[in-house]
Amino acid sequence: MTAIAERPTINRTANRTARPPVATPAETTRQKAARYVLAGLRLALGWTFLWAFLDKMFGLGHETAATKAWINGASPTEGFLGKAVAGPFADVYRSFAGAAWADWLFMIGLAAIGTALILGIGTRIAAAAGTLLLLMMWTAVLPPENNPFVDDHLIYAGVLAVLALTTAGNTLGLGRYWARLGLVRRLPFLR
Numbered sequence: 001m002t003a004i005a006e007r008p009t010i011n012r013t014a015n016r017t018a019r020p021p022v023a024t025p026a027e028t029t030r031q032k033a034a035r036y037v038l039a040g041l042r043l044a045l046g047w048t049f050l051w052a053f054l055d056k057m058f059g060l061g062h063e064t065a066a067t068k069a070w071i072n073g074a075s076p077t078e079g080f081l082g083k084a085v086a087g088p089f090a091d092v093y094r095s096f097a098g099a100a101w102a103d104w105l106f107m108i109g110l111a112a113i114g115t116a117l118i119l120g121i122g123t124r125i126a127a128a129a130g131t132l133l134l135l136m137m138w139t140a141v142l143p144p145e146n147n148p149f150v151d152d153h154l155i156y157a158g159v160l161a162v163l164a165l166t167t168a169g170n171t172l173g174l175g176r177y178w179a180r181l182g183l184v185r186r187l188p189f190l191r
Contacts, residue, residue: 035168035170035171036171036172038162038163038166038168038171039120039168039171039172039173040172041159041162041163041168042117042118042120042123042163042168042169042172042173043117043118043172045117045130045156045159045160045163046113046114046115046116046117046118046119046126047114047118048114048156049110049111049113049114049117049130050110050111050114050115050118051114052110052114053107053110053111053114056069056070056076056107056110057069057070057071057076057107058071059071059072059074064076070103070107075097075098075103076103076106076107077096077097077098077099077102077103077106078097078098080097080140081093081094081096081097081098081102081140082094082097082098084140084141085140085141086140086141086142087139087140087141087142087143088142089139089140089142090140093140106133109129109133110133112126112129113126113129113130113133117130117163118173119169119173119174120168120169120170120171120172120173120174120175120178121169121173121174121175121178122178122190122191123163123164123168123169123173123175123191124164124189124190124191125189125190126160127160127161127163127164128160128164130156130157130160131157131160131161134153134154134156134157134160135153135154135157137153138151138153138154138157167191169191175191178191179191
């Protein structure tokens with residue numbers, strides 16, 4: 001005699017039942033401190049970029065005299081790229097010192113990166129753009145003046161990488177609200 005194995009019946013509706021919400025563990029003091037340290041770093045770097053924009057735009061007298069302000073017709077890239085660059089890439093940077101396209105890209109980049117970091121929105125893109133800008137500035141003065149390899153541009157780039165890999169825009173920023181936007185949910189790299 002042959003035995004016929006009976007197939008078990010599968011209840012397909014049982015798998016559709018709602019799962020109970022998972023309780024999130026309470027935040028530790030160390031985690032909270034880390035969130036605020038990252039937010040502080042984000043705000044500080046945001047202000048660094050935004051201040052560079054404001055000073056070059058209006059010639060506020062800190063690094064840029066009023067006569068050298070972009071709003072007064074001066075080029076924000078001509079001084080540094082035309083005179084201060086050194087090393088293996090100096091000729092490349094000198095070739096576009098003072099070019100209108102370089103001025104516009106540089107100023108828009110400074111303003112957008114600074115604003116995004118301060119607001120805590122688009123932190124990943126701001127961090128990527130800021131890292132690119134900082135790496136270009138680092139290569140413009142190779143080797144660095146005070147160290148054979150590392151200078152503040154590389155340190156800032158590293159901090160931007162950490163900010164991009166965390167939710168640093170959520171604390172003291174609009175990151176949570178930004179993340180809820182439909183476009184940002186569809187394209188998570190916009191976080």
